[in-house]
Structures are given as structure tokens and as C-alpha cells.
Amino acid sequence: MIELKTPAEIDRMHVAGRFVAEVLSEVGRLADVGVNLLDLEHHARGMIARRGAESCYWDYAPSFGRGPFRNVLCLAVNDAVLHGLPHDYTLRDGDVLTADIAISIDGWAADSARTVVVGTPAEEDLRLVRATEEALEAAIAVARPGNRLGDLSAAIGAVARDHGYPVNTEFGGHGIGRTMHEDPHVPNAGRAGRGLRLRPGLTLALEPWFARTTDRIVHDPDGWTIRSADGSRTAHSEHTVAVTEDDPVVLTRRESEHPASGTASPRS
Template identity: 60%
Template sequence: MIEVFDPTELPRARQAGALVAGILQTLRSRCEVGTNLLEIDRWAQAMITEAGAQSCYVDYAPSFGRGPFGHFICTSVNDAVLHGLPHDRALADGDLLTLDLAVSLDGIVADSAVSFVVGAASPESLALIRATERALSAGIAAARPGARLGDVSSAIGTVLGEAGYRVNTEFGGHGVGSTMHQDPHVPNAGRPGRGYRLRPGLLLALEPWVMADTDELVTDADGWTLRSATGCRTAHSEHTIAITDDGAEVLTLPAPAPAV
């Protein structure tokens, strides 16, 4: 199902996006060496509940997972890239952490992910993160009314390929709306001029992700966490956007830092 929203519903989508962005921004500021992944999950639960929103993960039970997920946020560390199940693990210096959060507020879902390093960052880790961020920006720029999904996928994949990374297209971006995962699927590589034509009112979650030296995933023993097959590091960046008459509006941008 592909949902297309009326312009009058865009303010609700903006509110959902702002909530997700704010929670991720707060969680990122709290994460430090020694922070436990289960502590991050509890913080996310508290903020979602306080906002009167609903988690999209707690009862999430797709065919590819060992569901229900049972937690409020995905916490993927180092070689884990997607669907990281929070568990009893303290963050160490240099860990590359991805936080992926989706919530529903007033009937509309927003979904976003951010990767960052706790403590000292290696050049490899920073290169991975920056490549996904550049690819995300390229995908957003290509998401114009009248463009096709292949244009967005091609823009993302071109950046990732030029950075030297192989692209897995099994998991990628997707439509959002009244539920978290909807059509259309947005692969992180594709051919321009192909696929569904974008139109105002469409909400998309774009999410470039890469692994340093492979495009092959393995599923962890927990039945959820997806890791690089070689044990290499990974990164993942994601925003929810709304297609408008003027282009793509990013709904999950964090608020700017206050002036000093």
C-alpha cells in the first residue's frame, strides 16, 4: 500500500518528525563510554511515553525477524548495521553506534537513524558515517515531485559506490504513513528514470547503509540483529521526508544548536 497524504496533514507529519529527531538528538548527547544499550532503550521508552506517542518496534513482528521485537529503539554496534536488538552491553571507547527510531504520533509515523562514534573515532569509522550522510543528502536532493524512485536510488548508490562501498539492496528505504513499513521500497542503488513517480503528499524514509568490505549480511543469534558477514564496521543514516510541490522536506532534522 502506498499512502499519499493531503497537504492539511503535513503539520502532523512534521510533529512526528520533530519528536523522532529530538529523541535521537537527546540520546546521542547522553551516550558515552560505559552507557549500556538497555539504558538507551529505557531512555527512549520514557521519552516516547512522555510525548504521548507509540513505539513502532515493541510489537513489530515481520517475517524476517524473531518477533515481536520487544524494545523501543534499535541499537547497532560496530559490525551490526540494522535491527540491532538492545541487550546488556556497555559501550566501549571507539564503538560505532547506530540508533534507529520510529514512532507514531497522532496517527503518523516518522523514522530516522544516526550513526556516530563513542569516544575516539577511527578514520575508517568516520569515512563510513560520512559516506552514508552524503548518500542520504544526494537521495533527498533527487526526491522531487515528478521524479522516479530510480532517480533517488541511483543518487544514493552513486555516492556509496564512488566512496568504494558495495551496496546491499535487500534492505533499504520505504514508504511511511499510518504504519512504519509501507510501499514503495527504495533500494540504495538503482537506475534513473525507473519506478514509481513521486508525487506531493508521499512520505518516504530514505536510509543509506554500508559495510566496510562486504555487501553480505548475517543474522545474529538473537534472530534480529543484522551484521556484516566479515565482521567489518558498518554505518547507517536515515531521514523521513515529505514530497511537496517544492521538493523534499526533511521531517526528522534535529533542531539547531542554541547560539552561544
């Protein structure tokens, strides 16, 4: 069932969204050559505890995972892209790191992800990151009353095609609100003009993710981490967005972020 939120409820989600943005900014700032993934995880845990917030990931046990998940961040490196299980790994020059986090404050959730390149970036990695950011902004731009869910999916898929990246539709965006995952599912490719009609109060986590040369995925033995099937590098961008009577509202926008600028997101 799809639950439409009132303006007051969207404001409460925005509180969670601003904090999610703060944590992701801090993780991006700290991610550097020589930093261990577990250090990033523990830093995020401290921020959440000090804020009195709750992690939506802790004890999460969906059918596809080997649960429960006992971390507050998903951290995925290089060919890993989704549900990355933080582990004892020290970041190296040129690594591509995706950080994903969902947090609940006073019963309302927000979810966001970003990919950064650690140390010296390769242009092909920056291009991949930019493509996910552009696809996310394209979907946000059509998150307006009267449009349809397929318009969001089509906007993401069109950017992927323009860049020459294949698209996996097994995992994509989703509704969000009182819980991290609500209806509807938002595939990262689809046909415009099809599907649910968007209405004010609909809140969605939109999350384009691409692998450079495949749309197939494999799971690590840890039961969580999802990788590109051919080992090609990956990137993932996500925001929680509210459909309103006017423009779409991005509830997890980072202060330093420059949407649709044509360059990869700043590290801060």
C-alpha cells in the same frame, strides 16, 4: 498500495518527526564510553511515555524477525547495522553505534536513524558515517515531483561507489505514513529514470546503510540483529522525507544537524 498524503497530513507527520529527532539527539548526547545500551533504551522509553507517543517497534513482528520486538530503539554496534536488539553491552572507546527509532503520534509515524562514534573516533569510521550522510542528502535532493524512484536509489548508490563501499539492496528505504512500513520499497542502489514517478504527497523513509567491505549480511541468533557478513564496520543514516510541490521536506531533521557539510553529524 501507495497513499499520497495531504499537506495537513504531512504536517501531522512532521509533529512525529520532530519528536523522533528529539529522541535521536538525546540518544546521541548520552552515548558515551561506559554507557550501557539498555540505559539508552530505557531513557528513550521514558521520553516516549512522557510525550504520550507510541513506539512503532514495540510488538513489531515481521517475517524476518524473531518477534515480537519488545524495545523502542534499534541499537547496533560496530559490525551490526540494522534491527539491533538492545542488550546488556557497555559502550567502549571507538565503538560505532547506530540508533534507529520510529514513533507514532496521533496515528502518524516518522522514522529516522543515525550513527555516531563513541569516544575517540577512527578516521575510517568517520568516513563511513559521512558516506551514509552524504548519500542520504543526495537522495533527498532528488525527491522532487517528476523524478522517479530509481533516481533516489541511483543517487545513494553513486555516493557509495565514489567512496568505494559495496551496497546491499535487501534492506532499504520504504514508504511511511499511517504505519511505519508502507509501499514502495526504496533500494539503496538502482538505475536513474526507472520506477515509480514521484508525486507531491509521497512520504518516504530514505535510509542508506553501508558496510565497509561487503554487501552480504548475516543474522544474529537473537533473530533480529543484522551484521556485515565479514565483520567489517557499518553505518546507517535515515530521514523521513515528504515530496511536495516545492522542495522536499525533511520531517525528522535534528536541530543541530548540518546536512551535506562534509563532516560527520554532531553528537547532540
